[in-house]
Amino acid sequence: MKKINIAVIGGGASGLFYAMTAADLLKKERINAQITVFEKENRIGRKLLATGNGKCNLSNEKSGGAFYSGSFAQCADTLLQKYNAQNIAGKFKRYGLYCTPDSEGRIYPYSRQASAVLDCMLIKLEGEKSVVVKCGEAVNRVKAENGDYAVVTDSGEYRSDYVIMAFGGMATPSLGSDGSGFGLLRSMGITVNKPFPSLCPVYVQGKRLKNLKGIRCKCAASLIADGDMLKTEYGELQITENALSGICIFQLSRYINEFFALGTADGKKVAKILIDIDLFPDMAEGELFELLKWRRDNIEKITVEQYFIGLVNKRLGIAIYKESGFEVPLDSDAKTLDNDDLLNLAHCLKSWRFTPAGPSKWDNAQVTAGGISAHELDRNTLEIKKYPNVYCIGEAVDIDGICGGYNLHWAWTSALVCAGATVRSAKKRFNGGIANDKNT
Ligand SMILES: Cc1cc2nc3c(=O)[nH]c(=O)nc-3n(C[C@H](O)[C@H](O)[C@H](O)COP(=O)(O)OP(=O)(O)OC[C@H]3O[C@@H](n4cnc5c(N)ncnc54)[C@H](O)[C@@H]3O)c2cc1C
Structure with a gap:
């Protein structure tokens, strides 16, 4: 069994940011420890490239637990206030990425390229002697063994002092995270709150x-x-x-x-x-009724079908008209619509209703709601209470944000919290010296 110091399961946003920032802290504390990132895909950071429609909305000027749901949302508030957008953009600036907000406070790389985010992370990691990345190697099992952990992968077994669970959730499994990590947690007797898709059609x-x-x-x-x-x-x-x-x-x-x-x-x-x-969200129903009456009375020679042109998308207007049970045929003069018809039409345009057919598909979901339950985690360090020196970060935690850069912001924040906690612990545990073998 090969000996390693810190095993990171997952080379996505949170796992890579953990490795980058923990490597800096280990250097600062003069701790000679090695971080091994296990990634089941052949490349690291694949999902990052797809974020923000290829532009990567990586944070938001507004921060705090209020923008999140899930059992860990309230616990995360202090951490999210501490590591706000300025901190995150400041860290990325040091790694070469210049970020700016848009008019709504959403933060992007200035180049508006998600690839720039991943490239800056790769450059940093390539220059780090203390970080080893192993692609195409999925972790299938973690078990406690005499104060350390056995980390069992597709191709080997390692013995590690620390384990960082950064395997993401189940959203868009074609980009890597397929929920297998939740099976790993359950096999260790850890509660995983039922995952379901979020930010999706x-x-x-x-x-x-x-x-x-x-x-x-x-x-x-x-x-x-x-x-x-x-x-x-x-x-x-x-x-x-x-x-x-x-x-x-x-x-x-x-x-x-x-x-x-x-x-x-x-x-x-x-x-x-x-x-x-x-x-018509900017208009009260009464105002819309007045507008509909004005159109009927003042626009010359139009049929009911033509009545919608210039008001809403023509196909949409006609579809709503048809499904709302109007009796006046579409080829009639629009003047045959009486006031009751127009009152009804105003109501239908302001309240077009649908019944959801069932759960959304994971394939086109951006985020996983659910995940490791808050009660399993130390809220200050993200350490798993039942397993000392094992931590869980990123989307695997039961916390999910709204659209606007909040989910990546949590990935970075949780990685920073965990990097600080593991390096503080390593400093005490090894008093400044862990054997480092980069060839394991
Ligand atoms: C299309 C799309 C667009 C998005 N856009 C945005 C956006 O603009 N802004 C925003 O804030 N959020 C966005 N998100 C959400 C955001 O990308 C995620 O919340 C974030 O990537 C989560 O980071 P993570 O490290 O927890 O998980 P991931 O980034 O999913 O990384 C987990 C990694 O672990 C690997 N892995 C899984 N299981 C194992 C295993 N057993 N062994 C080894 N490796 C394993 C996976 O292959 C994966 O590479 C978007 C998501 C999608 C799908």
């Missing part, structure tokens, strides 16, 4: 979207739970053949998938959920 019942595929429009999307409006998000609605998408829907998807996984929405038991789309 939502499938809806029926075939109402089939002919509307490709339409994008401004809206307010709300989640209605047992008749009450639970959350409202503003933004661009994107319509696919059988799903609603766009950032406003992504933000609601967390609660919709929570409903399918746990029968709750934002922690409250609910029996029924609906999505309500308001296509």
Whole structure:
């Protein structure tokens, strides 16, 4: 069995950032220890390249537990306040990455290239003598053995002083993290709260979207739970053949998938959920009715079908008209629409409703909700209470953020917290000296 000092399981955002920052701290403390990163894929950091539509939204000027859900969200507040966007951007600056915010406070590399983030991380790691990266080597088991840990991989067995679980969740498994890490935790008797997809499109019942595929429009999307409006998000609605998408829907998807996984929405038991789309969020229903009347009375010689042109996407307007049970045929003069018709139409355009069809697919989810339960972790260090010197960071922890750079921000923050904790512990444990064998 080969001896190593710090085994990092997963070469994604959190595992790589851990290795970079822990290497710096080990040097500062003059501790001669070796960090080995095990990555099951043939390349490290694959998911990073796909983030932010290839631009990598890596943090957000606003920070704190309020932007997160999951059992660890409140515990993380102090850590997230301590390591805010300025700290994170400052760290990246030292590694060569210049970052700037957009008008909404979302932080990106100035070059707006996710590859720049990964390249800066790779350059730093390549220059680190204390870090070894082993690609194509999945960790299948971790077991406690006489104060150390046996780390069993596809191709070997190692004995390690510290283990950092940084294997991510289950979102977009084609990019690496496929949930196998949760099996590893469960095999160690550690509670994993049921994972479900978040920040993803939502499938809806029926075939109402089939002919509307490709339409994008401004809206307010709300989640209605047992008749009450639970959350409202503003933004661009994107319509696919059988799903609603766009950032406003992504933000609601967390609660919709929570409903399918746990029968709750934002922690409250609910029996029924609906999505309500308001296509005129800047106008009260009465104002929209006045606008609809004005169009009927003042636009010359248009049919009902033409009435929607210049108001909303024509296909969308006609689809809503058809499914709302109007009796006036589409080829009639628009002047035949009476005030009751227009009141009804104003209501339908302000409240276009859908029933979610079932859980979203992991394949196009950006984040995993659920994961290692908060009660298993030390909230200051992220050490697993049952297993001293074993830590869990990143998306594997039961904490998930909204869109806007919050999930990567947690990956970096948790890595920094854990790097500080492991190096402090190593300093005490080895009093400045761990045998280092880079050839293991
Ligand atoms: C398409 C997409 C776009 C996104 N955009 C953004 C964005 O712009 N901003 C944002 O904040 N967040 C974004 N996210 C979310 C963000 O990428 C993740 O939250 C973040 O990468 C989590 O980091 P992690 O290190 O915990 O997990 P990961 O980055 O998933 O890394 C885990 C690594 O562990 C490896 N691994 C898994 N199991 C094992 C094992 N048993 N042995 C060895 N290796 C293993 C995996 O192959 C993987 O490389 C996006 C996600 C997706 C899918």
